[in-house]
Amino acid sequence: MSHVTYLWDDARATALSPADRLVYRSNILGADQRITNTGGGNTSAKLVEVDPLTGRPVRVLWVKGSGGDLRTSTRANFASLYQDRLMQLQEVYAGMSARGVKSPAEDQMVGLYPHCTFNLNPRATSIDTPLHAFVPAAHVDHMHPNAVISVAASRHSERLTREIYGDTVVWTPWQRPGFELGLALLEVVAAHPDAHGVVLGQHGLINWAEDDKACYELTLSLITKAAEYIEARDKGERTFGGQKYAPIDDAARDAVLLQVLPWLRGQVSASAGATADGSQKRMIATLQHDATILRFVNSHDAARLAELGTSCPDHFLRTKIKPLYVAWDPSTGDLEGLRRRLADGLEQYRRDYAAYYEACRHPDSPAMRDPNPTVILIPGLGMIAFGKDKSESRVTAEFYNCAVEVMRGAEAIDEYVALPQQEAFDIEYWLLEEAKLQRMPAEKALARRVVVVVGAGSGIGRAVAHRVAAEGAHVVCADLSEDTAAATAEELTKKYGVGIGVAGSGISGSGPAIGAAVDVTDRASVQRLVRDTVMAYGGLDHVVVTAGIFPTPDATGRVTDAMWRTTFDINVLGGYLVADECRQVWEAQQLPGSLVLTTSVNAIVAKKGSAAYDASKAAANHLVRTLAVELSPLVRVNGLAPATVVQGSTMFPKERVMSSLKKYGIAFDPDASADVLRRQLAEFYAQRTLTRQPITPDDQAEAAYFLLSDRTGRITGQVLNVDGGLPEAFVR
Incomplete structure (x- = not known):
């Protein structure tokens, strides 16, 4: 399969328990960005388990829980719920709300999911749980593949779905994830008993099978069909209207970025509001300027498509309603002109965002959030993504890459259409999403900060690097020795993680250090x-x-x-x-x-x-x-x-330590290790202080x-x- 990577290994899967086979399937699906985006999509399996109270076999839905990422999930990331209790929730919902209408009742159903928990599993279940529970098949995959979202985000997506899949996959119009969408899928399955999948308008793909390997292979085959359909119709550079701006060489691009980036970071940070302690909500940048993103930003259609915004909810939750596109001609090399365009663009973007908020808000909507763009597109320079930390900015860049691929696919086969603004707002300012944000732990003292530590390879500098990293800082570990600097950075990266972005995506590297x-x-x-x-x-x-x-x-x-x-x-x-x-x-x-x-x-x-x-x-x-x-x-x-x-200092090699011990008349064993001798010298120095401590x-x-x-x-x-x-x- 040229459009996806087939990773199923029978030998490995056979050795796993049914629940662990679900984790395995999820990991290999999430490992391919063409199948689903970071943190997006979910999988499930309806398995027979032994009820801890009755000792009798019961059917349990194992489904990826709220948050987390398929690629890195473990069993602890999956919720487990009694399947029969989930089905009983349909009766509860019928008495609370009129069908087909989004209402507070639908959100209230989320509070009932914990009452269906099997075996006291603490993992919070996903808002997508009904999509999995109400499809009767044993195994369900819900993915966000760029190729299928291209079909879902096309103006004539219903016709295209039939043309690509025939009667085996059914199209449904956009509907916000939740209980109503689960009920809609239940009706689709009943009305189309031979179908094994649904294209969710503007959203993605959901498909099912009675066997887990068959479900995995079905997911890959459905994505491949859409990708092959797009590839056969792709017009190359003309898909985005052809090149409008000529690329510039790497040295010229880097010179411009070096001059513009700090100023731009200051602009989006100073106006982003303040944290609880009154300091600025500083932003961390990620750059991308590979051939794929430059083909888009340098094209004739980039400005039009960027203004439309994204389609898939997962995309715009990271990238906001739209990016900021700056129509700057890189061939001029006019830095002041670029700054002016950026300043004007940022001001207009904030006005547009405020207008979007006012036009779409509800009486109980949360207060307006940061009105700055998280994605900025500049011809010749590529994409600059911002986030509260490196992980978030990398994932934001990754998501906009997905959005660009969706636009490319939709423009190749039809015409790209974005999610209506009201629907986008209702996702972005969803009260359940706001509640999730409010539950986030408070940011650490040096969160959003970049700290350069010179001398970080050893001694005091290394200790400083660890101390500020523990407070949430991004740390540049600098030292005369590149090897020791890299070693300290690696220590911090292993401890605090590289984030959840995927390598090989064309996005600039680096993590917390x-x-x-x-x-x-x-x-x-x-x-x-x-x-x-x-x-x-x-x-x-x-x-x-x-x-x-x-x-x-x-x-x-x-x-x-x-x-x-x-x-x-x-x-x-x-x-x-x-x-x-x-x-x-x-x-x-x-x-x-x-x-x-x-x-x-x-x-x-x-x-x-x-x-x-x-x-x-x-x-x-x-x-x-x-x-x-x-x-x-x-x-x-x-x-x-x-x-x-003395401890850990490169200024105290063993020879100097012995020389100092001799100078102070302190007896020592010349064959002792350097660490032993350092402790001896440090204790001597300690006795000269008021605290008597090294x-x-x-x-x-x-x-x-x-x-x-x-x-x-x-x-x-x-x-x-x-x-x-x-x-x-x-x-x-």
Whole structure:
């Protein structure tokens, strides 16, 4: 099958229980984006189970529960309900509401589903449960394949359904998912006993069989029929009216994006409203500029089709009623003209969205949500998708890709039509959907923020990266060593997940963390770091610089002139270069940010044998104050001054540790491991403090998080000592 991937493995399926076979079928269906979109579609199986109360066999509907994704679902993602009780709900509904009319009674039925739960299964069932329960077949697949939605979203979709499938698949007009649609399917099955599927107008495909493998193969064959029908009629570039704007090369495109993205992120974030703590609802970007999306945005018909919006409910819940299309000619290279068009387009989009809300709202509708677009289309540049985090923006981009494919298919075989605005509104502002949003947990302190940590490969920097990631930040782990930076980013990605987007979709990568190499003494290297950050997330919010060096004396015990320069280059110039390059992004975004530079208590406490280090850190302290003045009022700048942190520090190789132990007259075993010797030295340093506790990277990370967070929103130009209490470092 060239239009879908056949993944069923008899050997694997045979070894599974009936319920686990449903999970297996769901996973392999969800693994192919041509079959269903991320988080979309659901599957079910009516299985005979033993009633835990009576010990008798009963028929149980296992159906994918609310939320989750078919590709990654486990058995815990499936609800289980008594089939006979679900059927009895028809009598309850008949006494509550008139048939064929959407009413509060239909939504109230959702509250009755838990009363049908089998074996105390805690998984909340889906709004689509009646679609599965009321179809009498044992196995049901409800998918959102682009090819079939193309048929469902065509002006003459009923005729096309008959032409493609004959009498084996029946067409039904659009109806919002829920109890009424389930009853409509029950009538379809009764009226068409030989049919084994339904094309749901504007929505997708549902089909059934008595055997699970047969159901899976039927799903694939029905999608393939629609895809082959479209392919035979596709007109290539002419399907979208042909090319209107010529593409530009990758370097020119990236240069424009680098200039525009931070400003654009600021525009859609500052006007998106505020979170509960009063800060902006900052957005995270995902870019796409592969051949498929560029064919669309560069075409003659892109503006017309984009204005129509999407069709499938799953699509516009992510992409909103429509994207913002900006008719900019990339061949001009006119950046100011692009900004003007974007600014005008955003203003008009917000007006249009407010008008849409006012025209379609009901007396009990939730308040209007963020009126900014989540998808922006620009010829030559491709698509920019925004979301509250990288996962959401990736999935938003993925969904609009699905919408583009639906438009392509519908335009190839007929004429694309979108869902009517009122129907779209009733889905977007559905009270059940609002209730789901209200149940979402509160966002973490650094949610929606992008934090660059320089020196993240080890020691304090690595601890800071973990600390801010735990607060919901997207973290750019930067280090002189690309390998260690990547290792820290991988640790965070494994812990906090890459989101639910699918690889190979043409959408730019990255998840909650990325690794990047940087030499803070080289402006060009710092510029590459800033570029990589902007292209991954759309901008940046906070920066923590922990990179530093303690110069090693030569054989005579002296620090060479070259090492003096290197020490100042890393400990002072490096912090300045990072701040100076990030400044352009901060100013373009006009979103409050913060910068934390790591200095040292040695900036105040003079010590024998560390003149280069101490002097550089004193300079770094004053750099903190100077940058606080220069970057105000937009960016707060503070310093973090540790005492000696031995644990995990690259500045304390085994040789230096042994040298320090010798200097302080502390006996040690030269054959002991570096970690053992570090603990010995750290304990010695601890005894010189008021708290008598070793200073760890985690102590510094907590302070760094405190300084860059909104908790210290009125603090700037300060240096915070985290030294366990060194009286010598008290400011006099």
